[in-house]
Amino acid sequence: MNVWLWAAAVLTVPLAVLAIVGIRRPLLEGVVALEAAGIDATLVLLLLAEGTRRQAFADLAIVLAAMSFAGSIAFVRFVERLR
Amino acid sequence: MRDAISSALLIAGVAVELLACSGVLLMRDALDRLHYAGAGTLAALLLAAAVLVRDSFSLIGDKAILLAAFVLVSAPVLTHFTAQAIDRESRR
Numbered sequence: 339m340n341v342w343l344w345a346a347a348v349l350t351v352p353l354a355v356l357a358i359v360g361i362r363r364p365l366l367e368g369v370v371a372l373e374a375a376g377i378d379a380t381l382v383l384l385l386l387a388e389g390t391r392r393q394a395f396a397d398l399a400i401v402l403a404a405m406s407f408a409g410s411i412a413f414v415r416f417v418e419r420l421r
Numbered sequence: 422m423r424d425a426i427s428s429a430l431l432i433a434g435v436a437v438e439l440l441a442c443s444g445v446l447l448m449r450d451a452l453d454r455l456h457y458a459g460a461g462t463l464a465a466l467l468l469a470a471a472v473l474v475r476d477s478f479s480l481i482g483d484k485a486i487l488l489a490a491f492v493l494v495s496a497p498v499l500t501h502f503t504a505q506a507i508d509r510e511s512r513r
Contacts, residue, residue, distance in 0.1 A: 341428060341431065342431070345431055345432075345434075345435045348435055348439070349435060349438055349439075352438070352439065352442035352443075352446075355442065355446055356442060356445060356446070359445060359446055359454075364451070366451045366503070366506060366507050366510060367450075367451045367454055369503060370445065370451055370454045370455050370458050370503060371445055371454070371458075373458050373499055373500075373503065374441065374442060374445045374454075374457070374458040374461060377438075377441075377458075377461035377462070377464070377465060377492060377496065378438060378442060378461065380465070380488065380492070381434070381438060381461075381464060381465060381468055384468060384469070384472065384485060384488060385468065387481060387484075388472050388475070388476075388481060388485075393479075393480045393481040393484065396480075396481050396484035396485065396488070397484065399484070399488055400484060400487060400488050400491065403488055403491050403492060403495070404491065407491075407495040407498075407499060410499055410503070411499065411502060414502055414503055414506045417506065418506050418509070418510075421510065421513070
């Protein structure tokens with residue numbers, strides 16, 4: 339295991355913590371945690387791509403960044419309509 | 422030399438991302454948390470720079486640049502959009 343994979347493993351831990359924030363806190367605070375988790379997961383995929391020398395994983399990181407952006411916007415709109 | 426610079430950028434990026442996530446965890450209200458969620462952009466820039474220093478302008482290096490550019494543009498938009506929603510929510 340090289341340093342890139344260790345870095346990816348370290349950045350996986352906050353995902354669980356952010357999931358707890360997303361579940362336990364009020365709705366909009368949960369959306370903020372979701373946004374932070376989206377960037378974190380994107381960076382984990384980039385580090386995995388570099389660590390395993392498989393550049394296809396970097397495509398996944400780019401797609402996840404785009405989907406996470408669109409998903410977060412949709413969630414914010416949804417929360418606003420809910421109220 | 423390249424490996425040393427790349428490792429330093431990698432460690433800095435991971436540290437910034439951990440700080441951003443701990444900020445989102447520890448702050449009290451939604452706007453305070455949102456400040457720290459935006460800090461992930463800096464981590465993305467540092468990690469993309471680390472990949473770029475290690476691999477130069479290869480296929481994965483170009484993708485790292487693209488990713489960093491996308492996060493650099495999208496994160497402030499998302500932060501602004503969310504902050505507006507939080508503000509409207511607090512006025513009700």
